[in-house]
Each structure stands twice: as structure tokens, then as C-alpha cells.
Amino acid sequence: METPIPDLSALNHQPAGRHGKIQAVGDELFFADGTPARFWGANLQAYALFTTEPRFMRAHAQRLSRLGFNLVRIHHHDSHWVQPNIFGSEAQTTRKLDAFSLKKLDQWIAALKAEGLYIWLDLHVGRSFTNEDGVEDFEEIAKGETSIRVKGFSYISPSIEALMLDFQDKYLRHINKITGLSYAEDPAVIAVMITNENDLTHHFGNALLPDKNVPRHNAVYMAAAREFALENGIDPELTWRSWLHGPSKLFLNELERRFNDRMIENIEATGFEGLITTTSLWGGMSVAGLPSLTRGSMVDAHSYGSSGEVFYDPRTRSGFLDWLSIGQVVGMPFSVSEWNIGEFPGDDRFIAPLSVAVRAAHQGWDAPIVYGYAQQPLNGPLRPTNWSMAEDPAMMAMMPAAALLYRQGHVRLAEKTYALCPDHEAFFGNSITPASSVGIRTIVEQSRLVTCMPDTPALPWLQASVLEEQQHEILDTEHSYLEPDAQTVAADTGDFYRAFNDGLIVIDTAKTQAAAGHLSDKTVATTNVAFEVENPTAAVVVQSLDDEEITTSGRILVSLAGRAVPEELSFRIEPLVGRLQIKASPRLTLRFPDQKKAAVGAHSFQDGMHVIDLEKLGAGNWFYLE
CATH class of the missing domain: 3.20.20.80 (Glycosidases)
Structure with a gap:
């Protein structure tokens, strides 16, 4: 382990x-x-x-x-x-x-x-x-x-x-x-x-x-x-x-x-x-x-x-x-x-x-x-x-x-719900799947999707779905909910987006901010974090552990992942190179989960930001600012 x-x-x-x-x-x-x-x-x-x-x-x-x-x-x-x-x-x-x-x-x-x-x-x-x-x-x-x-x-x-x-x-x-x-x-x-x-x-x-x-x-x-x-x-x-x-x-x-x-x-x-x-x-x-x-x-x-x-x-x-x-x-x-x-x-x-x-x-x-x-x-x-x-x-x-x-619900429930509600003839008669429906594919990263059970005389035990008490819009399975020139798809809450042309997922909430995917050659900025990672493929997550927002948290978890190539009974792990800038309380110190301090020279506080040199952290997937 x-x-x-x-x-x-x-x-x-x-x-x-x-x-x-x-x-x-x-x-x-x-x-x-x-x-x-x-x-x-x-x-x-x-x-x-x-x-x-x-x-x-x-x-x-x-x-x-x-x-x-x-x-x-x-x-x-x-x-x-x-x-x-x-x-x-x-x-x-x-x-x-x-x-x-x-x-x-x-x-x-x-x-x-x-x-x-x-x-x-x-x-x-x-x-x-x-x-x-x-x-x-x-x-x-x-x-x-x-x-x-x-x-x-x-x-x-x-x-x-x-x-x-x-x-x-x-x-x-x-x-x-x-x-x-x-x-x-x-x-x-x-x-x-x-x-x-x-x-x-x-x-x-x-x-x-x-x-x-x-x-x-x-x-x-x-x-x-x-x-x-x-x-x-x-x-x-x-x-x-x-x-x-x-x-x-x-x-x-x-x-x-x-x-x-x-x-x-x-x-x-x-x-x-x-x-x-x-x-x-x-x-x-x-x-x-x-x-x-x-x-x-x-x-x-x-x-x-x-x-x-x-x-x-x-x-x-x-x-x-x-x-x-x-x-x-x-x-x-x-x-x-x-x-x-x-x-x-x-x-x-x-x-x-x-x-x-x-x-x-x-x-x-x-x-x-x-x-x-x-x-x-x-x-x-x-x-x-x-x-x-x-x-x-x-x-x-x-x-x-x-x-x-x-x-902990750091990403919120979608603001809008779409309902997939074909009648029983279409429901059973057509192959309705994400592969066959551009409507399904283009809505599910933006808003919530629920599927209705149809009123079906041949199946009297099947309870037809009732939507009166829900705020919803009927999904058009043939309609694209993304513009033809779109290069990203974003949640209706604003909590995350995926830039599919760049191969990048970004999460930006009060308590979790993250960048994952192809990060090299770009700086990814969220509300309180700047991710400058040179590895072609990586994931970096900054999170509050004490139910406070990142800027006021007294305990922050930083999680890192890069490429890991399996060998017989182990993995060859690519260390991350680059730096993070995190806007948080100046009183915090960077350390490993079971140590008082992290690698010497890996952490400094400059211009109101915690600056972490990823290359100097050494081995490890997790670090605390506390």
C-alpha cells in the first residue's frame, strides 16, 4: 500500500x-x-x-x-x-x-x-x-x-x-x-x-x-x-x-x-x-x-x-x-x-x-x-x-x-431537469440510447436528465411517471443542446466544464477546485487556484477539508496524479512538474499527511498566494496546507 x-x-x-x-x-x-x-x-x-x-x-x-x-x-x-x-x-x-x-x-x-x-x-x-x-x-x-x-x-x-x-x-x-x-x-x-x-x-x-x-x-x-x-x-x-x-x-x-x-x-x-x-x-x-x-x-x-x-x-x-x-x-x-x-x-x-x-x-x-x-x-x-x-x-x-x-456535495445538483419521455410506442419500438440521441449526449453534462416510464397498456404493472411537481423540460432527442461551434460543455450551475477540444476538465466550486486532463502548455485558472503543470496528462485537486471555503479554510488537501505505467508487481510513476498558486490563509504550511513539513523549498507565500513547486515535492499523491 x-x-x-x-x-x-x-x-x-x-x-x-x-x-x-x-x-x-x-x-x-x-x-x-x-x-x-x-x-x-x-x-x-x-x-x-x-x-x-x-x-x-x-x-x-x-x-x-x-x-x-x-x-x-x-x-x-x-x-x-x-x-x-x-x-x-x-x-x-x-x-x-x-x-x-x-x-x-x-x-x-x-x-x-x-x-x-x-x-x-x-x-x-x-x-x-x-x-x-x-x-x-x-x-x-x-x-x-x-x-x-x-x-x-x-x-x-x-x-x-x-x-x-x-x-x-x-x-x-x-x-x-x-x-x-x-x-x-x-x-x-x-x-x-x-x-x-x-x-x-x-x-x-x-x-x-x-x-x-x-x-x-x-x-x-x-x-x-x-x-x-x-x-x-x-x-x-x-x-x-x-x-x-x-x-x-x-x-x-x-x-x-x-x-x-x-x-x-x-x-x-x-x-x-x-x-x-x-x-x-x-x-x-x-x-x-x-x-x-x-x-x-x-x-x-x-x-x-x-x-x-x-x-x-x-x-x-x-x-x-x-x-x-x-x-x-x-x-x-x-x-x-x-x-x-x-x-x-x-x-x-x-x-x-x-x-x-x-x-x-x-x-x-x-x-x-x-x-x-x-x-x-x-x-x-x-x-x-x-x-x-x-x-x-x-x-x-x-x-x-x-x-x-x-x-460533501461540493458540486451542486443541476439547476434544470430535462425529462426523456417518449410514448410507449417509441419507448419500446425504437433503440433510444446515447448513441442514437444527440439530445441525450449534449444535455447530460449541462443539466439533470431523468427518464419517464410510459403509460403502457400491455404492462399494467408499469407505473407511468408523474412530473407535475417537478420543474422540468421535455428532452428533444433529436436536438443538439450545444451550439455548432462550441468547444466546451459546462454545467448549468457553473461548477465545472469540459473543454473537449483541449481534453480538459475543470472544477471550480467554493470547496473543490481542480484541473484534469491535458494540462501542458497552458495555465488553467479557477477562482482561487492557478494550475501550471508541464506534464501532458495529469490531475490536480485543491479542496477544503473543514467545510470552509478554500480561501478561509484552515485545512486544505492537495491531490496529485500523473501517468503510472504498470510493471510486474509495481508501477513506474511520472512525477508532476510545474507549480500551483493557491489563494488561501497565509498561516498555512505545506506538509505530507504524516509529517510536519513537506520537501524543503517546495512551498512559499508570495503576493497573497501559496506557491507550490510540484517538482520539489518528491514522491506522494497527497499534501496538506494547514
Whole structure:
């Protein structure tokens, strides 16, 4: 682990759960005692869950808290490629939960809870059912293999559903031997997901089609499609064709709804009173995949970006955060249980935490969760990868800054709300996405976007969105909300802008001021800071830590990130060159988080400004002025 690091643990409730159970009130989250809830999270997954020693669990729980996280999603607990997993090592059946694996999860949950980190539990991720589990028509799915993954099939197979119900019942009723509480009744466990990245509407409906050589499953699917079409007076030949927009999207949402309702009833029977997500909007899905997701108490989405996101012109293409923006349904909380830069190592990956935090705060999202903190055992050095970023100096450098900005509301909620409200024929009949809509792409960095659920006779359970009490404007999906000659896109609050021609993001608020992207050959000025950085790609953030404005703050955090190139078990880090000028109290002195002073000669006070020579700071991602 890098040292020293800042300590944001005072932001957390210690222990997690001391304000009571979580609850959704409209599109906001509160604890039982009325305390508002907002989560900045990380995924903890796979081998990290079951092979990390308890002393390292406690150390990483403390570190996560210090870095500003207050939510951890437990993920890939059941995946077939993880050995051991929740079923043990090379288990012949997945009908039994392994006592040793449960003990490891108990230890993690207790350690995280003690440090003020809330828990999100996935119920089904990558479980590979065996031929000993009793799945009906197992051989049809297996095609000669000894185990099967059941995405898509879970929605129409009673035996697969029964196995999933049995698992989630046992899992949520399990008594944590350390806390003395079942997972279901522990107020620190705030959310569950029924099934990860498992939808019929855009991905796994195709697994059930006539050409997939699954005749018994296809027969069930086709019979259900015919029945739905006849009941609703729609064309049966269009209803079963899952790859087409139109009637099939209505039918597939209905199949998902039936399954979700049964799963939710079982979850609630365990005593769980927290947030339930069904699955996620992910992998290029259109808004037609949202209706069944509203059967939970919170809508969730996933999206992964690429290098150079800071340069995209929204008039011509979409960014990864735009795909998340269409998932914010009117009147419901919204989480992002997976986000990251999908390629590794992207030179500018350290910009992503700031981008996510800014967008989430401006849009009013409730729980962004990076994927992932660790997928490898946390007993020693980690191999560099974006799925185990615990030791990535690029990504970790910006996490405290992003957490502080988002959790403390340094970037304000947008002043104006646009509503994406097509009628049901367009909603289900067209592929409405950021890729197809210039209106979506050009508005979501300027103002808030919410998506309406349409009045849909074929789906009587779908609650049509009501907007009377909101100040909003209906989004024109075909209209560009940027002028043809625009080179920047800016928030309607004035809190940030992105100069996409220059590849630059600038944040300028009373308590956070930052510049990230391609900074060389220019001076970037905010209200109280001048950023003069010679590195081609970097991020620098100046923030108040004591709830004062930067100019009057008695404690300022400076966060730095540059390019970091992975080697076998470490990174080669490019030091930043240039200087900062910060208008703040003259009484402040620059120091490392665990030292009284920083490098000699790195700091001076001239003409009412703190001047910091970045090259003289030496190693380190964080410094204080205090």
C-alpha cells in the first residue's frame, strides 16, 4: 500500500448501521432516523473475499474508510472460476453453502461495518450449476459439459428459479457469527442485487430462440410469447423475436417482471428491509430495458469507459457516463454498481474518479461503485490490473478527492431537469440510447436528465411517471443542446466544464477546485487556484477539508496524479512538474499527511498566494496546507 494517505474516515458512520435501516423516499435515500444517505463505493470480489487473512481484512477496511469509501459491494462470491467460492472448493453441488467461506464473509462484513462501510450483497453473479443440482433439462443447456451458467434461462425455468430462491433464502438468513445478526437483518447491509448482468430484453433473450438448439426451453418461451401476444392483441411473430425493438421488448419485460416479483417476495420474507435491485442497465442497452428494473426499490446501471474520454465531442459520440444517465428513472433512487475504464492501463485513467464524482453529484445519483478495489488476495502485493486497483497509484490518488467532492456535495445538483419521455410506442419500438440521441449526449453534462416510464397498456404493472411537481423540460432527442461551434460543455450551475477540444476538465466550486486532463502548455485558472503543470496528462485537486471555503479554510488537501505505467508487481510513476498558486490563509504550511513539513523549498507565500513547486515535492499523491 502507498503511504502516507489522507484520512477521510470521519465522514463515515462508525459502526455502519447506527442510524438505522436504509429507506427510499422518492428518488432519495435516508436512514431510519432521517439522516440523508449518499454512498461512494468499491467492489470487493472473487479471490479477495475468500483468501484474504483476517488481519489484512481489517487493514483494508480501515484503508477504504480513510480513502473516503462508505460502501462495499460483495461480488463474484458464487462465480465458477473463483476457487474457493461460497460453495467451497470444486464443490459437486451448489445447493450447499460452505461453512468456511461463510466465515470469511462474516469476517469481511464485520471488519467493514466497524469502519463505517455499508454492504451491498449480490445474490447471483456467476454461479455454475452442476449436474448434481437437479436442474430440469440440464443436458439441453449443458451440451455435454458438466456445469451450466443460466443467464436468460433463469427467467423461464422453474427448477433454476427454485435453486436461486433457495440460495438467497439461505444466504440472507445466515447468522454472522461475529455481529450476531443475519445478513438480512443487519442495518449495515443496505442493498442486494437479484442477478448480475442478466437481462432478457437486450442480451440473454436470444439464448431461448428457436435456432439455439434448446427445444424444451424454447417451447416454454414460445408458448409464453404467444399467450402474451394474444392477451394484448399484438403480432405473435414480432413478440418472440427478442433481437427486435417493438412487441418483443414488452414481452421480455413482462417475463423479467414475473421472475423479479417472485424473487423479491422471497427476499422480503427473510426480513430484509433494504434496497433491492433486480439486475442492471448495461452493455449498450436502450431505455426499453428499464421497466422491469423498476420492480426493485432502486434502479442500477453499469458502464465502462476508455482512454481519451475527456476528448469526446458529445455532438458526434457518447461517453461512458452518458450511458449511465439514461438509467435515472423519475421518482426512484439510482445506483451505479460498476464503473471503470475498461482498458488497462489507460494513460488518463485517473481522470475517471473525478468525472464520475462530478457527474453523480450534478445528476443526483445515490451510489457510484467502482469495479473494483480488489479481485486478488489482499495478503501481499497485487498484480497491476483495473479489477484490483487497490495499489494503482493513478486511480487511488484521485479517490479521496472524488469521495470528498461527491459525499460533501461540493458540486451542486443541476439547476434544470430535462425529462426523456417518449410514448410507449417509441419507448419500446425504437433503440433510444446515447448513441442514437444527440439530445441525450449534449444535455447530460449541462443539466439533470431523468427518464419517464410510459403509460403502457400491455404492462399494467408499469407505473407511468408523474412530473407535475417537478420543474422540468421535455428532452428533444433529436436536438443538439450545444451550439455548432462550441468547444466546451459546462454545467448549468457553473461548477465545472469540459473543454473537449483541449481534453480538459475543470472544477471550480467554493470547496473543490481542480484541473484534469491535458494540462501542458497552458495555465488553467479557477477562482482561487492557478494550475501550471508541464506534464501532458495529469490531475490536480485543491479542496477544503473543514467545510470552509478554500480561501478561509484552515485545512486544505492537495491531490496529485500523473501517468503510472504498470510493471510486474509495481508501477513506474511520472512525477508532476510545474507549480500551483493557491489563494488561501497565509498561516498555512505545506506538509505530507504524516509529517510536519513537506520537501524543503517546495512551498512559499508570495503576493497573497501559496506557491507550490510540484517538482520539489518528491514522491506522494497527497499534501496538506494547514
